[in-house]
Amino acid sequence: MTEIFKGSFTQQEPIPEAGIEAALTVLRHGRLHRYNTSAEEISETALLEQEFAAAVGAKYCLAVASGGYAMATALRALGVQPGDPVLSNAFTLAPVPGAVAALGATPVFVGVTEALTIDLDDLRAKAGQAKVLLLSHMRGHICDMDALMAICDAAGIKVIEDCAHTMGAAWNGVPSGRHGLVGCYSCQTYKHVNSGEGGFLVTDDPEVAARAVMLSGSYMLYERHLAAPPKEAFATIRYETPNISGRMDNLRAAILRPQVADLATQCARWNDRYHRLEAGLRGTPGLTVIDRPEEETIVGSSIQFLLLDWAADDVRRVLARCAERGVELKWFGAPEPLGFTSRYDSWRYAETPQMPDSDRVLAGIVDMRVPLTFSLEDCDLIARIIRAEVGAVYQTQSTAAE
Numbered sequence: 544m545t546e547i548f549k550g551s552f553t554q555q556e557p558i559p560e561a562g563i564e565a566a567l568t569v570l571r572h573g574r575l576h577r578y579n580t581s582a583e584e585i586s587e588t589a590l591l592e593q594e595f596a597a598a599v600g601a602k603y604c605l606a607v608a609s610g611g612y613a614m615a616t617a618l619r620a621l622g623v624q625p626g627d628p629v630l631s632n633a634f635t636l637a638p639v640p641g642a643v644a645a646l647g648a649t650p651v652f653v654g655v656t657e658a659l660t661i662d663l664d665d666l667r668a669k670a671g672q673a674k675v676l677l678l679s680h681m682r683g684h685i686c687d688m689d690a691l692m693a694i695c696d697a698a699g700i701k702v703i704e705d706c707a708h709t710m711g712a713a714w715n716g717v718p719s720g721r722h723g724l725v726g727c728y729s730c731q732t733y734k735h736v737n738s739g740e741g742g743f744l745v746t747d748d749p750e751v752a753a754r755a756v757m758l759s760g761s762y763m764l765y766e767r768h769l770a771a772p773p774k775e776a777f778a779t780i781r782y783e784t785p786n787i788s789g790r791m792d793n794l795r796a797a798i799l800r801p802q803v804a805d806l807a808t809q810c811a812r813w814n815d816r817y818h819r820l821e822a823g824l825r826g827t828p829g830l831t832v833i834d835r836p837e838e839e840t841i842v843g844s845s846i847q848f849l850l851l852d853w854a855a856d857d858v859r860r861v862l863a864r865c866a867e868r869g870v871e872l873k874w875f876g877a878p879e880p881l882g883f884t885s886r887y888d889s890w891r892y893a894e895t896p897q898m899p900d901s902d903r904v905l906a907g908i909v910d911m912r913v914p915l916t917f918s919l920e921d922c923d924l925i926a927r928i929i930r931a932e933v934g935a936v937y938q939t940q941s942t943a944a945e
């Protein structure tokens with residue numbers, strides 16, 4: 544009997560009841576704008592910022608409209624100007640180079656290794672070209688952050704971390720987003736907390752935080768924040784920083800607060816699923832599991848493996864065969880981007896020489912979401928299906944090659 548998986552790869556869990564209750568309260572009083580508070584009231588957004596800052600151990604936190612907005616705001620707060628080069632990952636999602644392009648700045652792509660992290664040799668080689676690195680922990684893979692920060696500190700490069708896939712993760716015990724100068728997170732439905740859209744920016748730097756607050760559109764009401772720097776930090780910044788509105792609202796904040804409180808539990812549940820999948824895939828001939836370093840505390844909300852040096856048609860056959868059995872895999876190697884699988888050479892607004900070593904890795908990356916609506920048994924079944932279908936194609940492939 545051929546096993547078929549019937550679950551949905553895009554179905555998240557419902558919003559926790561406490562979030563629904565809090566959202567209804569906000570809807571009933573109608574004060575959705577973060578600065579629309581009654582006499583002694585503290586807004587849901589201000590409380591959310593305080594709680595998220597505490598969760599990652601940051602001094603300052605600003606909640607905003609999206610992860611992409613958080614990154615563009617961080618770049619602006621660091622003074623990136625139109626035409627400035629900004630280092631970033633060749634393997635990431637479109638909002639990352641998009642945030643650079645939003646300022647009229649120019650992405651300079653750094654390659655990807657077989658560990659799916661930024662290529663530190665390539666970074667070292669390109670370190671002289673820019674003063675800012677927008678580092679994406681794409682699909683939750685964290686590079687050796689101690690080595691990366693040493694390279695960037697030596698070259699005078701400021702680091703903004705894109706933690707869209709690493710909220711709750713850590714390197715060497717330090718939360719992701721707390722190694723560089725600024726950490727950016729997304730609260731979009733497919734990330735680790737879900738308010739539909741939303742994002743956070745965290746930093747310990749009072750000047751960067753004050754600029755970010757002004758940029759987000761605080762109308763001189765920054766004293767109503769609980770996780771912003773003291774008002775002295777705004778003394779001149781309040782006059783020189785344009786308002787580029789992108790605030791979080793109280794409805795989303797109400798939905799998010801219980802989720803932030805619950806983050807560690809949810810991360811553990813993701814990892815249970817991830818490890819079942821990983822165990823089921825390990826040892827499949829032709830398939831490379833991505834080994835995670837000991838220093839990395841992961842959040843396994845998606846899983847990747849490599850079909851390294853496979854012919855494109857064979858990868859397509861694996862995807863088609865898995866899809867027939869209900870397992871939705873995405874491939875970063877297709878010549879045309881589909882859904883979210885674009886990569887550096889898809890973003891033609893940024894001219895880039897080809898990177899053959901990265902191309903080889905990208906051509907082999909197969910990616911799968913792991914929503915928490917999957918049971919552990921679902922994960923076992925999915926791994927069995929992938930294992931069988933990769934095996935079937937690999938066999939005909941190696942026979943053909945003989």
Ligand SMILES: *Cc1c(COP(=O)(O)O)cnc(C)c1O
Nearest residue numbers: 609610611636638705707729731
């Ligand atoms: C989702 C995502 C973002 C931010 O996305 P928004 O949709 O703007 O919240 C940033 N980087 C990566 C890698 C992402 O996947």
